[in-house]
Amino acid sequence: MKTNRLSDTLAQALNDQMTKEAHASQIYLSYAAWADGEGFGGIANFLFRHAGEERNHMMKILEYILKRGAKVKVVAIPAPPSNPTSVNNCFEKVFEHEVDNTKAVYKIVKMSFNEEDWITWNFMQWFVKEQDEEETLALELLDKIKICGGEKATHQALYELDKDLEKTPDDATLARDVTTEEP
Template sequence: MNTNRLSENITAALNAQMTKEAHASQTYLSYAAWADREGFGGIANFLFKHAQEERNHMMKILEYILKRGGQVEVTAIPAPPENPSSLNNCFEKIFEHEVENTKGVYKVVKMSSDEEDWATWNFMQWFVKEQIEEETLVMNLLDKIKIAGGEKISSDILYSFDRDMEKISGDVTAARDVTTINP
């Protein structure tokens, strides 16, 4: 008996979004390593935590596909983009990446609506809300960087900004505290 409750199109779209979330995780991870190497420990910590958050999003989609009886396809993810050229550029690239991720979420939402797959439509509303939060967070950080001078931000302000970023904890467990039991 076939217990799969997802169409082939929805399954493919969910698997594609799962890969986008994995790519987002790798991008944040790459930028976190860049920030750490540049001496921005607070910013690196913030980005490392977001890398874990994106991985959690990937796992949320994977689990949903399995719960609906679908076939999960784990595929290769693209390499992260080149390292940023500056702190301003880093957050501009992150914003662009989040906007692309939002487009992927909207594609699944529209497809689930068109197919009247209300379970998937409902599931994806969590991601719609999450993407609003993600884009707003990055826009607010870009605004702060812009006010501080954008590409011409002074080292004193960079130091202060990095310390402020260190204080942003978020709800994501630090990578060093993650286990297979507590992902």
Template sequence: MNTNRLSDTLARALNDQMTNEAHNAQIYLSYAAWASDKGYDGIANFLFRHSNEERNHMMKFLEYILKRGGKVVVTEIPAPGPDPLSVNDCFERIFQSEVENTTRIYGIVDMSLAEKDWATWNFMQWFVKEQTEEETMALDLLAKIKKAGGASADNDALYVLDNELAGTPDDATLAQDTSVENP
């Protein structure tokens, strides 16, 4: 008896996204190692935590594919690419990576809607919200870096930013979570 509840197209897309989440984890890991090497331990800590978060996302896709009776296909993870040129460059690249990931997530949502696979559509809604958080987090960090001087930030400003990121929460506040009492 066939217990697979995923179309071949959706199974392929979900497996590809699982690999993409692993790739994103490698990007964060690589950038964290770069930041640590440059003496930015707070930034490194923040990026190491986000690398773990991306690995958790990968596992969510893996488990979902298994629970829907699909076949998990583990493939090669692309290299994360070259080291950032600066803290500003690091977070610009992170923002771009998150935007690209959002586009991929939306593609799977569209596909599940077109196929009327409501279970997958529902599963993907968590990732839609998560990507909103990830993009908001990256934009907030870019705004802080811009205030610190952007690509021209001096060591004093980067020292303050590094210390602040060591204790920055992993989740951003989303627009739908705000109110008059809690802006």
């Protein structure tokens, strides 16, 4: 009896996204290690937490593939890109990576819509919202760095940013979630 309820194309796309999430975890891990080596313990802590979050995304997809009866394909992930050259560059790279990941999520959403796989389409809505949150958070951090002076940020400004990120929550308030009661 056939128990797989994913098309071959959707199963492959989800496996590819699972690998992409594992790669994202490695990127955050690499950038966190870089930040720690540069003396930015708060920034490193923030990035280490995000490495774990990306791994959780990978596991969420892996479990979904299994629950739908398809095969999980664990493959090697690429090495992370080169280390950032500055705190500003680090968060520019983070933002660019998140935008790229959003495009990959949208591809699966569109594919599941076109195939009328409403269960997968619904499953992927969590990732759509998550990517909105990730991009918003990265942009908020880039705004803070811009206020600090961007590439020309002073040591004092970067110290304050580092201390701020040590306590910064891992999520962002999205415009669609704001109400008059909770602005």
